[in-house]
Amino acid sequence: MKFLDKLHKVQRKNRSLLCIGLDTDASKLPKSLGASKGAVVQFNRLIIEATSDLVCAYKLNLAFYESLGERGWRTLSETLAVIPQNVITIGDGKRGDIGNTAEQYAQALYEDFGFDAATVNPYMGFDSVEPFIRSDHNCAFVLALTSNEGSNDFQRLNIGGRPLYERIVQASVKWNTKKNVGLVVGATHPKELQPIRKLAPSLPILIPGIGKQGGDLESAVRYGTDKNGKLALINASRSILYASTGKDFATAARAEALQLRDQIQKYRDKFFS
Amino acid sequence: MKFLDKLHKVQRKNRSLLCIGLDTDASKLPKSLGASKGAVVQFNRLIIEATSDLVCAYKLNLAFYESLGERGWRTLSETLAVIPQNVITIGDGKRGDIGNTAEQYAQALYEDFGFDAATVNPYMGFDSVEPFIRSDHNCAFVLALTSNEGSNDFQRLNIGGRPLYERIVQASVKWNTKKNVGLVVGATHPKELQPIRKLAPSLPILIPGIGKQGGDLESAVRYGTDKNGKLALINASRSILYASTGKDFATAARAEALQLRDQIQKYRDKFFS
Numbered sequence: 001m002k003f004l005d006k007l008h009k010v011q012r013k014n015r016s017l018l019c020i021g022l023d024t025d026a027s028k029l030p031k032s033l034g035a036s037k038g039a040v041v042q043f044n045r046l047i048i049e050a051t052s053d054l055v056c057a058y059k060l061n062l063a064f065y066e067s068l069g070e071r072g073w074r075t076l077s078e079t080l081a082v083i084p085q086n087v088i089t090i091g092d093g094k095r096g097d098i099g100n101t102a103e104q105y106a107q108a109l110y111e112d113f114g115f116d117a118a119t120v121n122p123y124m125g126f127d128s129v130e131p132f133i134r135s136d137h138n139c140a141f142v143l144a145l146t147s148n149e150g151s152n153d154f155q156r157l158n159i160g161g162r163p164l165y166e167r168i169v170q171a172s173v174k175w176n177t178k179k180n181v182g183l184v185v186g187a188t189h190p191k192e193l194q195p196i197r198k199l200a201p202s203l204p205i206l207i208p209g210i211g212k213q214g215g216d217l218e219s220a221v222r223y224g225t226d227k228n229g230k231l232a233l234i235n236a237s238r239s240i241l242y243a244s245t246g247k248d249f250a251t252a253a254r255a256e257a258l259q260l261r262d263q264i265q266k267y268r269d270k271f272f273s
Numbered sequence: 274m275k276f277l278d279k280l281h282k283v284q285r286k287n288r289s290l291l292c293i294g295l296d297t298d299a300s301k302l303p304k305s306l307g308a309s310k311g312a313v314v315q316f317n318r319l320i321i322e323a324t325s326d327l328v329c330a331y332k333l334n335l336a337f338y339e340s341l342g343e344r345g346w347r348t349l350s351e352t353l354a355v356i357p358q359n360v361i362t363i364g365d366g367k368r369g370d371i372g373n374t375a376e377q378y379a380q381a382l383y384e385d386f387g388f389d390a391a392t393v394n395p396y397m398g399f400d401s402v403e404p405f406i407r408s409d410h411n412c413a414f415v416l417a418l419t420s421n422e423g424s425n426d427f428q429r430l431n432i433g434g435r436p437l438y439e440r441i442v443q444a445s446v447k448w449n450t451k452k453n454v455g456l457v458v459g460a461t462h463p464k465e466l467q468p469i470r471k472l473a474p475s476l477p478i479l480i481p482g483i484g485k486q487g488g489d490l491e492s493a494v495r496y497g498t499d500k501n502g503k504l505a506l507i508n509a510s511r512s513i514l515y516a517s518t519g520k521d522f523a524t525a526a527r528a529e530a531l532q533l534r535d536q537i538q539k540y541r542d543k544f545f546s
Contacts, residue, residue: 023374063370063377069385070346077343096394097336097367098421101296104336112342121369123396123416125423143396148371150398157432157440164437167430 003088003116003139003180007204010086011056011230017221017268018261019057019090019206021237022047022079023064032247037071043249044079047241050250051257057088057233059206060115080113088233089115090206094143096121096128106131110138117141119184119206122168129175136178139204144168144196147186147209165192169199182206185224187215187234193223204231210260211239217260221267229272236260276361276389276412276453280477283359284329284503290494290541291534292330292363292479294510295320295352296337305520310344316522317352320514323523324530330361330506332479333388353386361506362388363479367416369394369401379404383411390414392457392479395441402448409451412477417441417469420459420482438465442472455479458497460488460507466496477504483533484512490533494540502545509533 001009011017024040033039048058060079065072083089091109095102095118109115110132117139120129132140145155145165155165172181185196187209197205207224209215217234224232240260244252274282284290297313306312321331333352338345356362364382368375368391382388383405390412393402405413418428418438428438445454458469459482470478480497482488490507497505513533517525 025377061370061374061377063368063374063381067377067381067385069381070343070350073343073346094370094394094397095336095367097334098419098423101334101336104298104334104340108336108340108342112340121367121394121396123394123427124367124419124421125426125428127421127423129423146371146397148397148400150371150400150402153398153444154396154437154440155398157437159430159432159437164427164430164432167427171426 002136004204006086006116007056007088008230010088013086014053014056015265016054016056016261017225017232017234017264018055018257019059019233019235020047020051020055020240020257021059021061021092021208021235022241023061023237024241025064026068028242030245030247030249040068040075041078045082046250047253048082050254051240052084052087054254054257054261055087057090058083059090059092059235062091062093076113088117090117090119090141091115092119094119094121096124098124099127099131102128103131117182119143122171126175133175133178133180136180139180139182141182141184141206142168142172144172144183145185145189145192147188147213147215151186166199169196172203173200176203184208187217187220188213190216190219190223193219197223197226201226202231204233206233206235208235210234211236217263218267221264222271225268225272229268234264275409277477279359279389280329280361281503283361286359287326287329288538289327289329289534290498290505290507290537291328291530292332292506292508293320293324293328293513293530294332294334294365294481294508296334296510297514298337299341301515303518303520303522313341313348314351318355319523320526321355323527325357325360327527327530327534328360330363331356332363332365332508335364335366349386361390363390363392363414364388365392367392367394369397371397372400372404375401376404390455392416395444399448406448406451406453409453412453412455414455414457414479415441415445417445417456418458418462418465420461420486420488424459424462439472442469445476446473449476457481460490460493461486463489463492463496466492470496470499474499475504477506479506479508481508483507484509490536491540494537495544498541498545502541507537
């Protein structure tokens with residue numbers, strides 16, 4: 001199925017723009033899960049089972065799996081196997097490399113793991129992104145204006161009166177010939193979301209930075225979505241995964257996800273109905 | 274040992290600025306090795322044994338190991354185990370992510386795998402690089418002007434009369450308080466090496482793009498090194514790994530590496546003696 005069709009379908013079915021980031025830190029697991037090798041998968045499984053009807057996507061931060069060593073690959077695979085087929089999966093590795101290398105990354109993410117989408121770093125230019133957008137069944141979310149403090153170091157540099165990240169957005173729009181390019185814009189930059197959305201009216205925008213990072217949810221919904229209140233994926237990670245550190249972590253995660261999903265829906269109703 | 278000390282020591286001992294990129298493509302192995310699970314490790318071992326007295330570093334391109342799936346982690350570990358202790362190892366993943374995630378990547382590369390150095394993508398700013406430069410035993414090579422065609426898409430954008438990559442170089446110099454920041458500059462940009470070296474007189478520069486990518490070796494040596502003809506790591510990958518596709522691949526790789534090492538030495542003698 002084409003990426004955008006799959007996205008629209010699951011957002012409609014689950015009435016949700018919420019994406020949960022499975023940035024599962026093995027050192028932060030509830031004690032009730034023990035310290036066995038399978039504890040991360042078990043944690044992810046319980047989180048997914050408790051929330052998969054409330055989300056449009058899960059974003060798996062590859063760093064947290066790589067740091068598990070040899071077990072990481074299997075943990076990633078086993079986690080992906082638990083995610084219902086109709087929910088979007090995003091391999092969040094922010095990859096970017098020369099053509100023949102980017103091909104290897106794209107193959108690992110899309111073919112071996114079966115992710116629907118990936119995050120990519122645009123600094124190395126088009127040939128580093130191209131292998132990620134060969135099929136319209138996949139989507140590459142290009143880093144434009146990221147949620148972290150360091151986003152101010154280079155992304156806002158002045159290029160002929162406009163910030164660098166706008167050049168990235170414009171290039172991404174140009175690359176979107178197969179309708180399979182998206183953007184990453186942090187919710188921590190509420191003022192920039194509207195002009196970015198104007199430059200890229202039909203690109204999906206992945207918006208991290210809600211929750212622990214203190215991003216602005218109302219602006220994310222109002223300006224991050226398209227003219228129909230769609231095409232945004234609003235990501236929260238730690239605030240959901242670690243809503244409780246006790247045995248009730250999955251129930252607490254569901255409550256947090258439900259609250260966030262519904263808050264997003266309220267803003268959609270407010271601005272788009 | 275401090276990174277720079279280790280680099281100087283091995284460059285002196287092996288009289289070499291050569292870095293070999295172990296971008297081992299499982300689909301390009303000599304037929305004589307068969308198609309067993311251990312074939313990549315076996316190939317790497319024979320290449321390393323045939324060349325480790327001719328190099329200052331091996332750069333392992335992580336994409337080629339990730340694409341091996343579950344076996345990738347072990348292949349990487351087993352390859353690292355064969356590399357002599359005195360030779361620099363670079364985990365070439367071009368990572369870059371927000372602080373808590375970059376920490377996971379740095380831990381995986383430096384602590385779990387034991388790499389001496391890593392390549393990092395600066396687009397997300399200082400907090401994405403900082404976890405890679407906490408110890409002066411490690412070095413982060415920051416992407417400045419990469420060897421690929423796409424480097425022209427954004428890296429040369431005009432920021433107040435100077436190209437973007439110079440801003441990255443200047444920031445890298447500022448971040449170099451522990452003498453453990455380096456740069457990546459492609460040999461495919463011979464004219465830019467000299468001004469970059471002027472901006473960063475004491476940073477090691479990793480210079481890919483020699484060989485298959487057609488970079489300019491003479492300029493790489495002349496302008497990529499510091500005032501003493503040091504502090505450059507000149508990388509070749511495919512031209513050495515696949516010097517022969519027959520049973521004699523390791524011998525052919527040695528011959529190619531030797532020729533390249535000696536050619537580099539000739540240029541060093543020409544310009545720095």
